[in-house]
Amino acid sequence: MKLKFTLRVLNRNKLFTFLNIAGLALGMAGGILVFQLVKYHLSVDTYHKNADRIYRAVVDLHLGDGQIERSKGSAYILHSTLKKEYPAIEQTSYLAHRPLTIAVTDKRSVRKYLEKESAAFTNADYFRIFDFTWEIGTPAVLDEPNKVVLTERYAEKFFGIQNPIGKSMKLENQQEVVVAGIIKDYPANTDFKTDIFVSLPTIKTLMPNYGYEDWGWIESSRETFVMLRSKDQKESFEKQMPAFSKKYHGADSEVFKYHLQNLSDIHFNVDYGGTIKKSTINLLLVIGVLMVIIACINFINLSTALSFKRYKEVGVRKTLGSSQGQIFWQFISETAVVAVFSIVLAVVLASVAAPMLSQWLKTPLSITLLSDFKLIGFLVLLLITIVFIAGFYPAMVIANFNPLKALKNITELPKRFTLRKGLVVTQFSIACILIAVSLLVVLQLNYLKNKDLGLRKDMILHVNIPNPEVDKLTTFKNQLLQQANIENVSFFRTAPSSKTGSGGSIKYENRDWEKFVARSKMADEAYIDTYGIKLVAGRKPVASDTLRELMVNEKMVKNLGLKSPEEILNKKLLVGDLSKTGTIVGVVADFNNTDLYTGVEPTVIMSARALYRYAAIQLKGYNPNTVQDIAKIWEQLYPDNVFEYTYFKDDVARFYEREELISNLTKTFAALAVFISCLGLFGLATFSIKQRTKEIGIRKVLGASVFSITALLSKDFLQLVLISILIAAPIAYYFMAAWLKDFAYRVSIEWWIFAATGIVAVIIALLTISYQAIKAALANPVKSLKTE
Known part of the structure; x- marks a missing residue:
């Protein structure tokens, strides 16, 4: 009977009922989406059963000028040395990501794939640290050379529905590996999105010149993971790290500071390459709460306003014997009915918005009520909270009406309206802050x-170079420059502005090692012309395959304490990155090496053909046929590899x-x-x-x-x-x-x-x-x- 009466009241005031339901539904939908976003980020990699004992070994580089560079990467030798020397460590693993060209041969053809982010080299301990479900095989195969383990989806990608075990794949057109295991696909809530695990001993075949014994050879794509026997051992373990650094870095031990990063911190710590800041999660939580508050304010305002239309009704009911409590709970039940309708509509709206928002935010997001018990619990809590917050005050206002004044139509409008004004101000203040x-x-x-980075971003195409042989590079460049729409071509390891890069200590003339680190750009003599970097003094280096002549930027001149760019010309510089000395022949204007979180850094531009990985092709204008022409030339020179290109401007935007x-x-x-x-x-x-x-x-x-x-x-x-x-x-x-x-x-x-x-x-x-x-x-x- 009460429900029937409630529905009749709501139907009698259709406009206000609609506005209440719509406002609450939108606020709840926003709250639901925020809840799902926050829940996803907080759940990343928490499903590993030993999550509280898993760490990444990271290194902070304490530079002489007071700066601290934080690296999630580590030297190859670190993982085996830690396990050998510290009983507190149960397992250690090395994970080295590297783009790989993979060829799969069947009876009819050879299919080639360029896997930029899904392939990595690792050892068996990786699967003893992290939880994976093995369909076929065991982790031990990854300690053997020339083996590979695939996720189910990649096994299907490469081999279809046939059994892939024992099938061979060729890496980089030179090394055959055999499929020795299949694991289930990883869940969406992980930062470790690897699908192709190549056994760690294989890396030395593909990369024989890598600094495997060099403690200073650190790259962000090469990580060391540690699982302690007990989480309580972390503090005592880290106290031993200074002595460890002293043992293996000697005089540089004050520079290399090791510590363990909790698995739970990896997703949120952007200093070590994390995905999202904790502050952004807090922002999301605040936004979600604000959405619900705004919706509740709507309801309170409209309900209290509507209550004056029911003044006489309440007076009659009180005169006929209804108690204050009965009237209070009647209006609470009306709020509950509105809230139930609103939450059903909110779930529908959130379900429709989730796929679009997921794509927009690049975050897995879905509304699945039947299996998501946390979401169900949140919805129940949200419903109770909204009924209490949004319904309590209007119900109290109505229940407290004086029956005599109500029957005489005497209202207390000014006082109530003042509160509603305050709520409107609160509501619009929140909206204005967000705007x-x-x-x-x-x-x-x-x-x-x-922003002007001090270089050209537009009209530059980046193309991968599988093999930096001098003859192929020369042929490729000459054929490209014959194309009408191509202005310039340069070969390099990293672009002028790049998320990845290298750097190290330097020695200027007969001085001691400088207290600051210089960034290294391995590139040919056409690098600055292609990217439009201004030469402010001297000249470009003479073409060379190895470091002989080099250029530095104005920031380098300033950090060395020199008065003018001309003063540095023809001086010797020992570059720690390559452990080679070159002659400084040119000074270029400052440009940004990476994103704009950091300022301009001292930079060295030098030749090192063996390390070149990309070609920068400066175009005269955008023309889709140009890319096709470049691809034809490239495929003639590298028929066993996969052609890929990006625009430099897009690469910078991804920062x-x-x-x-x-x-x-x-x-x-x-x-x-x-x-x-x-x-x-x-x-x-x-x-x-x-x-x-x-x-x-x-x-x-x-x-x-x-x-x-x-x-x-x-x-x-x-x-x-x-x-x-x-x-x-x-x-x-x-x-x-x-x-x-x-x-x-x-x-x-x-x-x-x-x-x-x-x-x-x-x-x-x-x-x-x-x-x-x-x-x-x-x-x-x-x-x-x-x-x-």
Whole structure:
């Protein structure tokens, strides 16, 4: 009976019921999506049964100039040495990622694949540290040479439905490996997305010149993982690391500081290549809570406003014997019904939005109620919380009506309306903060993508080079330069601005090792012309296969304490990266080696043909036929490999994927917050205008214009929006300044950002209110005066 009465009441006030359900549903949908996002990130790699004992051995390089460089990579020799010397370690593993060209032969053809990120070399202990389900084989095969283990999806990719065990694959067109094991596909919530595991002994065949015994040879793509016998041993183990560094690094032990990074920290620590900051997770949580709060404010405002329409009903019910508690629980049950409808709609909306948001944010995101018990628990908790928060105050207001005043239609409107004004201000303040912050994030992201790096980004194509043989490189370059749309060609190991790179100590002339580290760019003599890097002194190096002559940037000159670029010319420089000395023949203008989190660094540009991995091809203009022409030339020279290309501009843009994520999040939820706020504002404007119907009629009879009435009805709400802007500005400024601290290059927080936020908020509020205001102003005054 109570449910039937509740549904009848909701049906009688269709507009307000719709606005309540829509507002709550949108807020809940935002909360559900945030919950799923946060749940995913917090669950990454937590499924390993020994997760609390698993660590990555990382090294911090403490440089003489006070800087600290943090590397997730480590020397090859570290994993075996740690296991041999420390009984506290149960297992150690080395994981070395490397792009591989893989050839699979069947009866009809040879199929080639270029696997850039899915292939790695590792040993058996990797599968004793991390949890994988073996379908065929055992981890021991990875301690044998020329073996490979595949995930199920890659086994199917390479061999179809046939049994792949015993089948051979050729790596880099030179080394055959045999499939010796199949493991189940890894779950979505992992950062270790490897599908091709090549046995560790095989790496020495493919890379015979790598510094396997060199403690200083550290690359970010080569990681060491450790599993301790007990998590309590971490502290005592790390206390032994200084002595370990002293033993193997000698005089450089003050530079190399080892420690263990918890598995739970890997996903969140961006200093060591993490995916997302903990601060971003906290931001997500705040946004999710704000979405629900905004929705609850909507409900409270609309419910308390609507309660005055039921003043007499409550008076009659109290006169007929209904207690305050009965009326209270009746209105709580109405809130519960609205909340149930809202949460069902919220789940539908979240399910529709999840795939699109997942693609946009590049994060696995889905709504699966039947199997996701955490989500079910969250929905139940969310429902209870919303019924309590959103329903308690309106129910108390209604239950406390004085029956005599109610029957005489005497209301306490001014007091209640003051509270609703405060809630509207709170709601729009949140929306304005999100608008301002999202605007700044977009500005910063555009600034990062378009800032002058001191080099050319446009019209440069990067093509992989499988084999840097001098004859092939010469032929490739000569044939490319014959193409009408190609301006220049250079061969290199890393681009001028790159996420990967190398560096090391340097010795200038007869001085001691410098206290700072110099970045190394192994490239040929055409490098600076191709990338448009300005030569400020001297000349370009003479073409050479190995280090003889080199160039440095202006930052290097400054760090060496020299007064002018000319002063450094024709001086000797020992480059620690290659342990070779060259003559400095040129100085180039500063350019950024990596993303814009860091500033310009001292840089050396030098020849090292054996290390070249890519060709940079400067185009005169974008033409799809040019890529096809390049591919034909490339395939003639490297028929056993897979052609691949990227545009340099796109490579640089990928530096800022984290900022892209934050930008997309803030824009999405700012729009949602504004829309929910507008629903509430629309409902309140509708109610307020209905309350003043007679007043509007009288004003029209006395000669008031449509414009003046519309302005009168809009004024109160616009005042609230303006107050919201004033409150939001300092709070938004605080969050903006905190976020920008991480960037070496950043936009300024200009006054116009807040002005633009205010203008947007006012325009949105005006559009929301104006429909009802104009409709009321245009109404027939005779009908208005008849309104009871």
